[in-house]
Amino acid sequence: GTIQIKTERSSYPVILEEGAIKKLPARIRELQPEVTSILYIIDKTVHTLHHDYIKEFYPEHKNIHVYIIPSGESAKSFKVYEDVLGFALKAGLDRHSLIVACGGGATGDLAGFVAASYMRGIRFIQVPTTILAHDSAVGGKVAINHSLGKNMVGSFHQPSAVIYDIHFLTSLPDEEIKSGFAEVIKHAIIADHDWLQELMETMPSFTSLTSQKLEIFLKKGIEVKAGIVEQDEKELGIRAFLNFGHTYGHAIEAWAGYSKWSHGASVMVGMIYALLLSSRLKNLSFETTSFINWIKELGYEIVPPEDAAFEDLLTLMRKDKKTIANEIRFVLLEEIGQPVVEKVSINDLVLTDKQIRRLKG
Numbered sequence: 001g002t003i004q005i006k007t008e009r010s011s012y013p014v015i016l017e018e019g020a021i022k023k024l025p026a027r028i029r030e031l032q033p034e035v036t037s038i039l040y041i042i043d044k045t046v047h048t049l050h051h052d053y054i055k056e057f058y059p060e061h062k063n064i065h066v067y068i069i070p071s072g073e074s075a076k077s078f079k080v081y082e083d084v085l086g087f088a089l090k091a092g093l094d095r096h097s098l099i100v101a102c103g104g105g106a107t108g109d110l111a112g113f114v115a116a117s118y119m120r121g122i123r124f125i126q127v128p129t130t131i132l133a134h135d136s137a138v139g140g141k142v143a144i145n146h147s148l149g150k151n152m153v154g155s156f157h158q159p160s161a162v163i164y165d166i167h168f169l170t171s172l173p174d175e176e177i178k179s180g181f182a183e184v185i186k187h188a189i190i191a192d193h194d195w196l197q198e199l200m201e202t203m204p205s206f207t208s209l210t211s212q213k214l215e216i217f218l219k220k221g222i223e224v225k226a227g228i229v230e231q232d233e234k235e236l237g238i239r240a241f242l243n244f245g246h247t248y249g250h251a252i253e254a255w256a257g258y259s260k261w262s263h264g265a266s267v268m269v270g271m272i273y274a275l276l277l278s279s280r281l282k283n284l285s286f287e288t289t290s291f292i293n294w295i296k297e298l299g300y301e302i303v304p305p306e307d308a309a310f311e312d313l314l315t316l317m318r319k320d321k322k323t324i325a326n327e328i329r330f331v332l333l334e335e336i337g338q339p340v341v342e343k344v345s346i347n348d349l350v351l352t353d354k355q356i357r358r359l360k361g
């Protein structure tokens, strides 16, 4: 199916289905002004696994270029950014050229930032290949990493379309499914109590997740994200709700050096932390215990790494974008589906940190 995303200055479709990539040539033909040349930027692993499939649906077009980038996060570097720009310049891409990003969130972020900055901005289409990318491909945030911080150099640049072909997801390793699905669960928690209940009741494990169900859940997740982004494209207000679980979660991810703990695994612990904090501060009536048991059943970690001291996590949390005047802010829940952003005292943070660590065993 198609979800139409409307932002202040643009409107674009997210085409989500098995075989969606078949619709890429038609979408490119529709673009005005006409596309002069196309640069496919493809994640190395995705290229190895799926290039035969991708190239079946190259538009009939004279100027198609392909650039393969390193797999995953390592693509979001100044080096790769410069290499891709060099390739684009040599290939003669002009202002009417198009970039097609084919890979996970890392590919989308890098390719999107290339598109945002090449000749002050050219169009791009996202072809996401991970579950997590249901989140990252929608919303127009693009960025690369600086050695001093993740996503520190970037822009807002909306794609001309998101072509989300479920076919790619069949080759995803279990760890990537788990990581990406954490954001699906996040979308349910911040927006839809009934959907969260449905997830908890009908999905005791990832083996029970059929591709039909996954497609429905991804669609719901995209609708939640789109609904929020449409109201707050530049993250001045409610877009912060999407940050649920990310304050404590990012701290874990950064503490682990963005390697051993995946984004989703870190955010999942961050969400449990934020739920406990919400029970403490907002009288959240939701049964966190059954949620935590379900999460455990799904195979997620539910506690932070033992040797990550609270003080270290606190230092990292202070760097959060929501921090204002040195006061740490959290996305909390009054109820499932009713997030608020609030300042939290260090004492409450300490107590909740102790509480989450007691869940171990």
Ligand code: NAD
Pocket: 043, 044, 045, 046, 049, 071, 072, 073, 076, 103, 104, 105, 106, 107, 109, 129, 130, 131, 132, 133, 135, 136, 137, 138, 139, 140, 141, 142, 143, 151, 168, 169, 170, 171, 172, 173, 176, 179, 180, 263
């Ligand atoms: P990723 O792009 O690093 O991909 C994860 C791994 O899966 C990589 O090793 C990749 O090679 C592999 N892979 C990708 N597709 C595959 C497939 N179909 N089959 C097998 N392997 C495949 O990670 P991700 O989890 O998709 O995205 C994480 C990135 O997204 C981070 O850089 C994060 O900062 C970013 N992000 C951006 C936003 C945003 O709004 N822009 C939001 C959330 C996350």
Ligand code: ZN
Pocket: 183, 246, 263, 267
């Ligand atoms: Zn996230």
